[in-house]
Amino acid sequence: MTIPYLKMDGIAKSFPGVQALKNVSFEASKGEILALVGANGAGKSTLMNILGGNLEPNNGKIYINGEEVRISSPSDAAANGIAFVHQEMAMLPTMSIADTMYISSFPYKYGLIDYKTIYQRCRVVLKRLGCNFDPREKIRNISPGDQQMVEIGRALLHNPQIIIFDEPTSSLTSREKEHLFEVIRSLKQEGSVIIYISHFLDEVFSLCDRVMVLRNGETAGGGLVSEYTNSDIVKMMIGEKEIDTYYERSEHKAGEEIMNVKGVYRSGVISDISFSLKKGEVVGLWGQLGSGRTEVARALVGLDPIDGGTISIKVDDQMIPVKQSETKKYIGMITENRREEGLLLPMSVRNNMSLANLTNLTRKKPFSSVIDSKLENIETDKYVKRMDIKISSKNQRVETLSGGNQQKVIIGRWLQKNPPIYIMDEPTRGLDVGAKADIRRIISDLAEQGAGILVISSEIEEIMSVSDRYLVMKRGSIVAEFGSNATKEDLVATATGAASEKE
Amino acid sequence: MSTFNSGVTQLLSKKDSKESRDIYWTRYLPYIVLVVVFVAVSIFVPYFLTVSNLISVLLQTASLAILAIGQAAVLILGGIDLSMPGVMALGSIFGAIYMRSGGNPIIGAVVMLAVPALLGLINGISVSYFGMIPFVVTLAMQAVTIGAATMITNQISIPVPENFCNAILMKIGGIPLPIIIVLLLTLFLQFAVTKTYFGRWLxxxxxxxxxxxxxGIPTKKVVLAAYSFAGLMGGLAAIIMTSRLYAASPQMGKDAVAMDIIASAAVGGVSTMGGVGTAVNAVVGAIIITLISNVMNMANVSYYLTLVIKGIIIITFVAIDANSRKKSTK
Structure with a gap:
C-alpha cells in the first residue's frame, strides 16, 4: 500500500439555501482509480469543482503529497498537477485539435504562436492516448469519442499527477468507451491518481479499484470495490433509514389512454421512446441527469426536433396521430428553466398567467380578437386563489416574486388553459419545502380531475411521492417500467445500470 | 391615459418596487423631450407657432411617422428592419411606372402598397422560417432594393399624375389627408397592440x-406578420412621399433615411431590445426627429454634421434604454 498522495479533509461548502457538502474527507493514492458515486445532487460535482479550483470551500483542507495546498483557481489546480476532464466537452468546433488543446496556454516564439512546438507536443500526447490524428484537423471533423480524447489530451499536456474524469462516457459509444477505459488504465499504470465520477455502477465495477459514495453532501461509505456488490452501493446511495415524512404517497385511479408515444427518436439523443399515458395518472420519468429525460419531454411538445416516431393523442374521444408541431395544443409544458423558458420576467402576473389562453379570453364577434379584460381578471383571480399565489396585485411583475410563486404562476397559466396532458420537468427545483409540498398537492389534484401527467424530477423521494407508474431512462432509452410498488432501490439500480447487469 | 404609456410598462403596477421606480422616469422621457424641443423651436424660430406652419411640419412628419410605426412593430418583436427606405422607394417606383404607362391611380396606389408588403414578407420568411439574422437580411434587402431602384430609374425621377398626388394631399377641414391617416392609424394600432391578443403575442x-x-404562441407567424407589416407601412409611406414630391425617386430610399427611422423609434421610447414601445411612441419620436432636422436645416448645419448628431442621438437613447433594462432585471 502506497502513502495517500491526495487528501481532502473536512471539506464543507454551502450555497444560498443549500448545504452542498458537510465535512467530507477522503484520500487517494498514486496508481489507483477511485470511483466517486452518488445520486443527483449528492455533492460529487461540488467536491470535484473544489479540487479543480472552480469553487472555494467554506471549510476544510487539501493536502498533496503530505503538504497543505490552497487551490483557489483552475490555474492553481493545474500548478498542483490536477487536471479536470469535464463532462461537457468545451469544444471549439471550427478550430483545430491543436488550438483546442492549447487555447488557454499558447506558447510563443518571436511574438507569434509557436505552432511547430505545439504540433510536436500534441502528437506526443495524442499518441500516448492511442490516437493518430493530425493536430491540424478541425474538431468538427472528428467523432465525439475522439473529441473526448482531445479533451483528455488537453488535460494531460501539463503532466498532471491527479486526473478527474467527470462522467466521461455519457456521449460515447461502447467501443469508444472501451478505448477510454484502456487509456485510463494505462494512466493508472503510469502512477497517476485517478478520480472517476460516474452514474453507471457497471463502469465502476469494471474499471475502479476503490469507491466512495456521497449522499446529501456527506460520505455515505466506501472502500475496495471488490468488497461490495451492486446493491450495497445502491443502498449507500439512497440511504436505508430515510423515512418519507414529507412524501405521503397518493394513489390515483387511471382511466382510459390519452397519449400514446411510439418509437420516437432523434439520432444521438433519444432512441425508440414508446409509452402510454392514461387519464388521471401520474407517470414519473426517472433517470440520471443526462439520461435523456428532458430531451424526451421537449421532443413531445415540439421544442426539439425528432427524426421519427408517432405521437397519438386522444382528440374528441379518438386516438389520432398528432403532428409534432401540433402537440402543444394538448399538452401543458412546464420546462426545467423557469426564468429562461417559463416566464415573461418584466411583465405582470396577469399577463403571464393568461399567456397560453389568450385566444379564449376574447370578446364576442366581431371583436373576437380583442381581449376581454374583465374575463382575463376573473380568470387570473381564480387561479391566483386556487394556487394560493402570494402577490400584492395582479399587476405585480413576476420577476419580483419568489421562486415558488413564480412556479405557481407558470402552472396556473396551464390550469387556465386546461389541457388534457401535462409534462412537468423538475417542477419543484430550487423551491422551499412549503412550495414543494404545494406543487405536489397541485399535481395530485390535477390527476384526480382526470389529467394525464408526466413528471420528471431529480429527487427520488419527490418522484415517488407523486407517481403511479415509473419509466426509467438510461442513455437516451427507456430501459424499464415499474408499477406503484417499485422501491427506491429498483429505480436507482435500473438507472445506474446495476440491475440490468445482474438480471 | 394608460394606453399612452408604452407596451410593457403600461402593464406594470404603479408602485411595484424601488427598482421599478428608477426606471419609471424613462417612460415619460419621450414626452419630456418633445416638449423641450417644441418649446425651444418655438422660441428660436420665428413664425413657428402658426397654424399653417404646424400643419406643414406635421405633413412633413407623416411619412417618417408611418415608417417609424412599421419599424416599431419589428423592434418590439426584438428584430430590426434596415430595408424600409429601399423597400419604400422601390414600391413608389413600381407604382409610378405603372401609372405613367396609363394605369389607374387607384391600382397604382395598390402597387405601391403591395410591392413593399411582399418585400417585407420575404424579410419575415428569412428571419422566422430560415432563422437568418434580421440585421443581415434587411441590410442586404436594402442593398437589393436601392440598387434595383437606381438601375430601373437611371437615377431620374418618375413623375406621377397630379390627380393622384392631389387626391392624397387633399385637405379635410383644413387638415391634409396624410395627417389624418397617421392619426387614425396611430389610434387604431394603439388599440390593437394594447387590447388584442395579437398585440399581446407581439x-x-x-x-x-x-x-x-x-x-403555444405561434412565434414564427408573429415574426412573419411584423416584418410584413413593416413592409406595408413602407408602402403607405411611399404613397405619401411620392405625392408630396409629385414623383417617384430612388433618392427616397437612401441609407440615411433608415437612420431617421431608427432614431425616431429610439427617441420615441421604442426599445431596440424588444418588448417595449407603441405606435404613439413611434409618432412622438418622428415629430422630435423632424423638428430637429428642420432646425439643423435652417441653421445651415452641414449634411455630415447632421449625420453625426443623429447618430449620437440614437446612441444616447439606446444607452438610456439599456441602462433602465439593467436595473429592471437584475
Missing amino acids: YSTGTNIRTSRVS
Whole structure:
C-alpha cells in the first residue's frame, strides 16, 4: 500500500439555501482509480469543482503529497498537477485539435504562436492516448469519442499527477468507451491518481479499484470495490433509514389512454421512446441527469426536433396521430428553466398567467380578437386563489416574486388553459419545502380531475411521492417500467445500470 | 391615459418596487423631450407657432411617422428592419411606372402598397422560417432594393399624375389627408397592440421568444406578420412621399433615411431590445426627429454634421434604454 498522495479533509461548502457538502474527507493514492458515486445532487460535482479550483470551500483542507495546498483557481489546480476532464466537452468546433488543446496556454516564439512546438507536443500526447490524428484537423471533423480524447489530451499536456474524469462516457459509444477505459488504465499504470465520477455502477465495477459514495453532501461509505456488490452501493446511495415524512404517497385511479408515444427518436439523443399515458395518472420519468429525460419531454411538445416516431393523442374521444408541431395544443409544458423558458420576467402576473389562453379570453364577434379584460381578471383571480399565489396585485411583475410563486404562476397559466396532458420537468427545483409540498398537492389534484401527467424530477423521494407508474431512462432509452410498488432501490439500480447487469 | 404609456410598462403596477421606480422616469422621457424641443423651436424660430406652419411640419412628419410605426412593430418583436427606405422607394417606383404607362391611380396606389408588403414578407420568411439574422437580411434587402431602384430609374425621377398626388394631399377641414391617416392609424394600432391578443403575442414574443414558444404562441407567424407589416407601412409611406414630391425617386430610399427611422423609434421610447414601445411612441419620436432636422436645416448645419448628431442621438437613447433594462432585471 502506497502513502495517500491526495487528501481532502473536512471539506464543507454551502450555497444560498443549500448545504452542498458537510465535512467530507477522503484520500487517494498514486496508481489507483477511485470511483466517486452518488445520486443527483449528492455533492460529487461540488467536491470535484473544489479540487479543480472552480469553487472555494467554506471549510476544510487539501493536502498533496503530505503538504497543505490552497487551490483557489483552475490555474492553481493545474500548478498542483490536477487536471479536470469535464463532462461537457468545451469544444471549439471550427478550430483545430491543436488550438483546442492549447487555447488557454499558447506558447510563443518571436511574438507569434509557436505552432511547430505545439504540433510536436500534441502528437506526443495524442499518441500516448492511442490516437493518430493530425493536430491540424478541425474538431468538427472528428467523432465525439475522439473529441473526448482531445479533451483528455488537453488535460494531460501539463503532466498532471491527479486526473478527474467527470462522467466521461455519457456521449460515447461502447467501443469508444472501451478505448477510454484502456487509456485510463494505462494512466493508472503510469502512477497517476485517478478520480472517476460516474452514474453507471457497471463502469465502476469494471474499471475502479476503490469507491466512495456521497449522499446529501456527506460520505455515505466506501472502500475496495471488490468488497461490495451492486446493491450495497445502491443502498449507500439512497440511504436505508430515510423515512418519507414529507412524501405521503397518493394513489390515483387511471382511466382510459390519452397519449400514446411510439418509437420516437432523434439520432444521438433519444432512441425508440414508446409509452402510454392514461387519464388521471401520474407517470414519473426517472433517470440520471443526462439520461435523456428532458430531451424526451421537449421532443413531445415540439421544442426539439425528432427524426421519427408517432405521437397519438386522444382528440374528441379518438386516438389520432398528432403532428409534432401540433402537440402543444394538448399538452401543458412546464420546462426545467423557469426564468429562461417559463416566464415573461418584466411583465405582470396577469399577463403571464393568461399567456397560453389568450385566444379564449376574447370578446364576442366581431371583436373576437380583442381581449376581454374583465374575463382575463376573473380568470387570473381564480387561479391566483386556487394556487394560493402570494402577490400584492395582479399587476405585480413576476420577476419580483419568489421562486415558488413564480412556479405557481407558470402552472396556473396551464390550469387556465386546461389541457388534457401535462409534462412537468423538475417542477419543484430550487423551491422551499412549503412550495414543494404545494406543487405536489397541485399535481395530485390535477390527476384526480382526470389529467394525464408526466413528471420528471431529480429527487427520488419527490418522484415517488407523486407517481403511479415509473419509466426509467438510461442513455437516451427507456430501459424499464415499474408499477406503484417499485422501491427506491429498483429505480436507482435500473438507472445506474446495476440491475440490468445482474438480471 | 394608460394606453399612452408604452407596451410593457403600461402593464406594470404603479408602485411595484424601488427598482421599478428608477426606471419609471424613462417612460415619460419621450414626452419630456418633445416638449423641450417644441418649446425651444418655438422660441428660436420665428413664425413657428402658426397654424399653417404646424400643419406643414406635421405633413412633413407623416411619412417618417408611418415608417417609424412599421419599424416599431419589428423592434418590439426584438428584430430590426434596415430595408424600409429601399423597400419604400422601390414600391413608389413600381407604382409610378405603372401609372405613367396609363394605369389607374387607384391600382397604382395598390402597387405601391403591395410591392413593399411582399418585400417585407420575404424579410419575415428569412428571419422566422430560415432563422437568418434580421440585421443581415434587411441590410442586404436594402442593398437589393436601392440598387434595383437606381438601375430601373437611371437615377431620374418618375413623375406621377397630379390627380393622384392631389387626391392624397387633399385637405379635410383644413387638415391634409396624410395627417389624418397617421392619426387614425396611430389610434387604431394603439388599440390593437394594447387590447388584442395579437398585440399581446407581439410583446410576449419580443420579451421572451422561448417562453412564448413553450406557451403555444405561434412565434414564427408573429415574426412573419411584423416584418410584413413593416413592409406595408413602407408602402403607405411611399404613397405619401411620392405625392408630396409629385414623383417617384430612388433618392427616397437612401441609407440615411433608415437612420431617421431608427432614431425616431429610439427617441420615441421604442426599445431596440424588444418588448417595449407603441405606435404613439413611434409618432412622438418622428415629430422630435423632424423638428430637429428642420432646425439643423435652417441653421445651415452641414449634411455630415447632421449625420453625426443623429447618430449620437440614437446612441444616447439606446444607452438610456439599456441602462433602465439593467436595473429592471437584475
